[in-house]
Amino acid sequence: MEAFTGDSFFEKVYDVVRLIPSGRVTSYGAIARFLGSGGSARMVGWAMNSSHSQLNEIPAHRVVNRIGMLSGKHHFGNPDFMQKLLENENIKVENDQIVDFDSVFWDPGKELETF
DNA sequence: TTGCTGACCGACG
DNA sequence: CCGTCGGCCAGCA
Numbered sequence: 001m002e003a004f005t006g007d008s009f010f011e012k013v014y015d016v017v018r019l020i021p022s023g024r025v026t027s028y029g030a031i032a033r034f035l036g037s038g039g040s041a042r043m044v045g046w047a048m049n050s051s052h053s054q055l056n057e058i059p060a061h062r063v064v065n066r067i068g069m070l071s072g073k074h075h076f077g078n079p080d081f082m083q084k085l086l087e088n089e090n091i092k093v094e095n096d097q098i099v100d101f102d103s104v105f106w107d108p109g110k111e112l113e114t115f
Numbered sequence: 116t117t118g119c120t121g122a123c124c125g126a127c128g
Numbered sequence: 129c130c131g132t133c134g135g136c137c138a139g140c141a
Contacts, residue, residue: 028123039136045122072122
């Protein structure tokens with residue numbers, strides 16, 4: 001995948017997040033592990049925090065923690081905005097948690113295993 | 116330059 | 129089962 005030409009860890013994260021198809025979600029740890037950083041899942045979240053800085057729109061609402069909880073909803077300006085976006089993609093959210101998370105989970109390492 | 120913080124995760128008791 | 133702790137690394141005061 002020549003798409004992953006990002007020099008920094010952040011740009012790689014942005015690339016992966018952008019590749020998340022509509023109606024699917026992934027976790028910070030999955031992205032971190034896919035990038036080979038393993039335990040640096042926090043950096044993925046931090047990259048999301050800086051994602052507003054990017055000119056490209058980052059679908060950060062498709063990135064949640066490993067249990068499918070909308071841990072970062074408070075960073076979307078309005079807490080309900082993230083859930084709204086997910087519901088707009090046929091992803092059910094209940095009590096700040098994605099319903100049937102296992103079905104909508106998108107693993108970069110699995111979907112992009114050719115990498 | 117040093118040190119604290121953070122949208123996480125896994126291990127341990 | 130549930131609370132706690134360490135590690136990961138880039139920004140910022």
